[in-house]
Amino acid sequence: MKDQVTVVGKRQRRTDSLSKVTGQALYTADLKLPRMLHAKVLRSPHPHARILNIDAGKALRLPGVKAVVTSADGHGVKWGVFKYTQDHPMIAGDKVRYVGEDVAGVAAIDEETALEALDLIEVEYEPLPAVFDPQEAMAEGAPLIHEDYPRNINIHVHIEVGDVEEAFAKAHLVREDTFNAAGEAYSTLEPYAVVADFRNGYLDLWMPNASPHVRAKALSNLLKLPLNRVRVRHINVGGHFGSRSEVSPGDFVTSLLALKTGRPVRLSLTREENATCTRQVHPMKATIKTGVSKDGTITAKKFKVVYDGGAYSSTGPIATSIPYYVYEEAYRLPNVTYDGYRVITNKGIRGMYGCHGRGFLGGNEMQLDMIARDLGMDPMEIRLKNGLTPGEQTATGSVIKSGGLAEPIRKAAEAADWNGGKSGSPLGTSQGMGCVAIMCGFPMGFRSGSSCYVKINDDGQVTLVSGVVDTGMGNESMMVQIAAEVLGVPIEDINLVNADTEITNLDPGAYSQSAAFVGGNAVKNACEDAKNQILEFAAAKLNYPAEDLDLKDRMVISKTDPEKKMPMRWVVREAFFQGRPIAGTGAFMPKIDFQREWVKKPYGQMAGTFSYGCSVAEVSVDPETGLVTVPRFTTAHDCGYPINPMAVEGQMEGSVQQAGMAVLMEETRWSEGHLLNPDLLEYKMPLACDMPEIESIIVRSEDPEGPFGAKEGGLTTRMNAHSAIACAVHTALGVPLNELPLTPDRVLKAIDAAKKGDGK
């Protein structure tokens, strides 16, 4: 059947690209509604303080100001992904816990007036001792940021499989290293914005989001409005990468202002606010102890990872676990102990990141290279030896359904002319390899499956209704391709209505690799339902068995006698006249272990399937300046089946930039709870001139459950590109690199430390 596909598997122009190249695509800050007011938020200047009093009297008397909201306007509901992480009030009540926290919101006739009003709001603070470093926050006697997290430990994930100590005792070689990684900034090009409009008892909302349904649910709880009265609308999203997954304080503040004024309100954050007051990435410190047998088989792993969690739980246990899981999904770990601690500090709120875990993942891979070198092994061979294969289980009991690590490794190595991991002279080129596996179709304990409706209009044109959201990666186009393939119509016949909670049914959202595997399956199932209805009608009309009929080129056509055919629209019209219009429904939920829980029971089938990937970076390092350049980067990703190969490549290439090149330059810098580089001049991101020659290799494993065999499009590169570059630099220099990112100063420090004999 795969041989006969005409729409999927082909390089397709994305359906959303026309509006984007002509400037017609609307993003939230482009929206202008009649009588719309403009909002600004008063933010905490303190990292930790008690709020004694807020007086908005003067602000309210300023002409043009329509409303001021504070926590008193809310319902005292706190947000968190899970019941045990609900600690974030969204507007500060009794205390502020980070610089930039939302304290009050103003709606006025224009932004200038709203800004002026902020200066007139009088807030009386009692500054409290603050703590910024997770190690200090965990110490006895440290200031307590939330009452109910002793030693500021927000989440402790403990995983134990086998007998680690016994395995270490028997191991041929044991190494322990500690790696530190600074946090990155998501730096979506679109700064955060929200438009809220409350009329007739219904709240309409637009904001860059990665799951309208998850967002609407959170806001329904926070605002105490029924779910069908909170309508998160479709809008283009200017990048996501994890930053738009969860509800944002701006959503709540803007909603309160719309409720209070009865007028539409728009909040547009500045670039600096976007960096400091929406979500950020977790810095981390990972201590990794590994035991291997003589032949390089990993026999034991012991991990202690401390995540700097910022002021609130946010994605709490998820962020505390994911780096470990994407590692255990790649490699066989017979004995393992993982202790992940997420620690609350007086810094901004954090979330998941597409490249989350570079300290842990890069650390593991660099350490594996050191072990391989000690054993006289090729770093590729040690990865192949320990890589999981289909049918095996991960340490915590997820069965691998398709793929496996071997093929991406071999394909990447072949294309990159893998040199066996030989240590080059720094200025020559050296190679490094990074591997990872990623969960696809992964409900995470709070997300739904996806469902889809499809109706065939009486001219044969198709309306497809799906909750799948597109934050830039091409999900909308992918859904249209799948529907066009099943229904035998060209792409232009399909009108996709998506990501609008008034109309669409539940969908998990565009994060954690659900769009292709979950949303795509729901679309495919709905279209197959509609197709079966059409074929049933046609069979009666053509007096032919339905099994012998198919849909192709807008026609119902016999598989055995191509002369036997009729236009699909005739069948559809007939169905309308008979009072049975063609309307298909479909849903999909991955087969997982519903008892599995992040903290209480981290064992059992975690996701529907897993994708595999390997990247090989080629670097050269100037030992005088510490500057690393990357002339060439090869990455192989097992996406199952590429619905649109061009879009899959795009994800891989973007990942080389955002994870790979970032490991050389990207970091958020802090002082006393203040983010020092919140703008795009000080926060360095890769430009076109920084990029290597990229070769993207699509590996097909044809997942048995994925739509047309598809899993996900490119996340393994996002989770291993940092490792590949770090390993290559490590190979070039032959000295331990324990601090990421590998900025020139850190590279020089590592070289100096090795000279002084600090390293091993």
Added chain:
Amino acid sequence: MEKIHVTLTVNGDRIEADVPQFQTLLEMLRDTLELTGTKEGCGQGACGSCTVLLNGRPARSCILLAAEADGADVVTIEGLAEGERLHPLQESFMDKGAVQCGFCTPGMILTAKGLLDRNQNPSKTEIITSVSSNLCRCTGYKKIIEAVEATAAPSDAT
């Protein structure tokens, strides 16, 4: 606030307006003329999302005052197509998959147009140098460079 009388051409239309003295060209385009295809990414001239063509040269409208554009010929992304016919760069950005979230796309296309209008036959290095004035967070730039290369005039065999 003091206002300044300006006359300029935007996408071929003659515009006369009294603009507040501190209004940026970006604000004038987006708020007054409702040409929202020009995006604000940073407000400090760092990212290039607000790039327009000012007398044929790429310019960052977020750090340019509307008053400074007095007498200028401004082209925004909305002014690129001729009727139904798209500019070749718009076609090749779609064909090559150079568009992801789309937020940088208008600025990127106008930067590339600025280059190709000056130099119909740029080398790959010249293309990379040119688009390095704009940030993209999604694509890794590879397909953007390919799209510009595909639009450039066929190069001499070099």
